[in-house]
Amino acid sequence: MDNLNLFNVKEDKFWLDTLPNYQRDIVSELLNIKSYEEAAIAWLEASVDNTSPFSAQPQPEKRFFPLLKKEVHKLLCGDPVYAAERSELVKLSQSHENKTAIVSMVSALIGAKVGLAATFIAPAIVIIFIMIAKTSLNAWCALDTTEN
Known part of the structure; x- marks a missing residue:
């Protein structure tokens, strides 16, 4: 597995600082x-009715977090897709200075896959990154995400 040098900082602030102030304040409060x-679920469900009607994919239920x-x-655990x-x-992750670019890239990539705007899911992506940093990437990759 390639070395992703992203998740060795355990403080929430490291990833929260990648968000614009208005999102950072709300996520911090949550x-x-x-x-x-x-x-993450609260963020995604709070205003999804305002964003999901514009997506290309129908979203019958508010089950965005398991999908994300x-x-x-x-992406992080090596699926060939x-x-x-x-x-x-992996290239971007070699410098912690690229953390905002990493969040933007992952949000855009995943957003396009699930049919949601990157700016809308960025806070949920940041929360997922914080969750991974609290354990480790290897431990998180060992989790089964298919049950949801």
Whole structure:
């Protein structure tokens, strides 16, 4: 597996700083009162009715977080579908200064796959990254994301 030098900083602020102030403030507030997963779900469900009607893919249920986790898992854990994108991500991950570009790239890539705007899912991607940093990428890749 390629070396992704992304998740060795354990502080939430590292990834939260990649978000614009208005998103960072809301996500920080959510993280103060909810678990990581609950905060991501709350973010995605709070205004999804305003964004999902514009997507190319129908979304009958608000089950975006499991879908995002599954796609991020595929990207970060080496699914062949994302081989080229992962290679680019490995290059970007060599410097912590690229963290905003990494969040933007992953949000755009996953957003296009699931039919949601990158700016809308970026906070959920950041929360997923924080969750991974709290454990490790290897531990997170060992999780089965197919049950959701």
